[in-house]
Amino acid sequence: MKTADLCDHYKGALQVCAPMFRSFGGKRRFAGPITTVKVWEDNVLVRQAIETAPEGSIIIVDGGGSKRCALLGDRLAAIAVSRGIAGMIIHGCVRDTADLAQLDLGVLALDSMPLKSKKEGKGERDLSVRFGGVIWEPGHWAAVDEDGIVLAPHPMEL
Template structure:
């Protein structure tokens, strides 16, 4: 359904990405490489970024802080060697009030993840857990799936895709 209302008349959280893409034709759109794993198919929020490689203690640390409706964007380098997010971290995200998590890598415990009220996107599933080295970077620009995400960018995701809204777009209500 296409909305013909001006953007200020309808909160962005109510608009599908197809309509947002029409409203903001220059908005960067993630390449369609992500699968949906969480129990919330639609989510919108400000980005918190991480860059990690096959180790997830930094993911746990960030998800242990109040999410306040934000979206954690994890650049795992596209590694398909282990999962950076599983059921326990998914529960942490839900309890902390995170709107969503986007992982450029793998997840596991998919049955548990689907039961959570948090949006979760990742490239694939992998049964192996990640390493536990406390390495990585937080609040840095990350580039993958054809887009660059900067801390504070407004991310919108639904069944049709994921995009980054322009700085002048309104915050979710």
């Protein structure tokens, strides 16, 4: 079911993220339970989430909207693919975009930036985060397609 159809079917019961992201991954449509990471220009916890999130998860990275460095590149994205992660939504930047486009992974981010992030391990995991006019709750579900992103407290299939 498309996100537009989900919005029609659930008639206002979904949260709809503001249109602010660009698609960088090879997968345009994906859905699954979310897990969250909150960091500032540091991607150590992003890697930890990729290495530990259950297969089929969507990893939500609240990078505070920083465009000064990338929080995901080709190497971490390849690990995500090998672990069966459905996708990543990054409130920040990515790099290695030509490579990301070739991977079977959904990747949404604000923009691209070639500079890598710090590696200090600062941040938090598995907490509610807010950006895009919605609240991203661990365990809730997200569905993504070419029309946008919708969130629900229950499973949704595209």
